[in-house]
Amino acid sequence: MSDLIEPMIHEDRLPGHESKLEPKPDWKPRYPGSNRLQGKVALITGADSGIGRAVAALFAREGADIAIVYLCEHDDAAKTKEIVEKEGRRAITIAGDVGDRDFCNHAVERTVKDLGRLDVLVNNAGEQHPDEDIRDITEDQLKRTFQTNIFGYFFMVQAALDHLGEGSAIINCTSVTMYKGSPKLLDYSSTKGAITAFTRSLSKNLIDKGIRVNGVAPGPIWTPLNPSGGQKPEDIPEFGKDTPMGRPGQPNEVAPSFLFLACEDSSYMIGQVLHPNGGDHTSS
Structure with missing residues (x-):
């Protein structure tokens, strides 16, 4: 992109290091594998930490090789x-x-070169910047949030498409904020709405190729994104407590939704969104 906006890691310390986070998010798979992704290759964006790490761990337990983007x-x-x-x-x-x-083109080419193929694309990488007043959202921040959260999804799909075929799956990470709104995450929640529309539209566009496209809309999940700038420091102690379950979720409580949509268990599902969100039914 000629007008690429640089990542805002200096302003907000995003996306943050899981190695420095306390308490540590729980990424560990809870059950033995059953070979549901045996012999598959998955490319997962944002796979270094949080939900992406938990998805990588679970996919690996189920037999997949992983490209960690x-x-x-x-x-x-x-x-x-x-x-x-x-x-x-x-x-x-x-x-x-x-x-x-x-x-994105490089990431896909490297995956296919080093791991031999590509079967599952997980678009998970994202960023958020809280602002109480819409006038505080700078043009650069607005462009950057859309650039990561929805342009990046388009670019990864465009790069991957020549390598995906019958039986492949694309899973996009949207958010509870798409459904219930978020007064402090105006740009972020807007991108998540775009992701949901993208998921539903792309699913219809690609089903003739045998490629299934679905999404996952997590609620408040304890990941490095939140204390590293995604939430204001004063809001962290109450993070997730407004859900019916009264707590934030853990990454390994979200990863099984991605697994279900990646494997043949969901063979009759396209354009659907799963909601691991602690019981917030306003997102259904």
């Missing part, structure tokens, strides 16, 4: 690679900005 948290990415390899699967790490079309 991330921005700049090399220590977290190395840990996720180690987790995948301990499950007996191959893993590669690819650092770069999903908001850059050229990088």
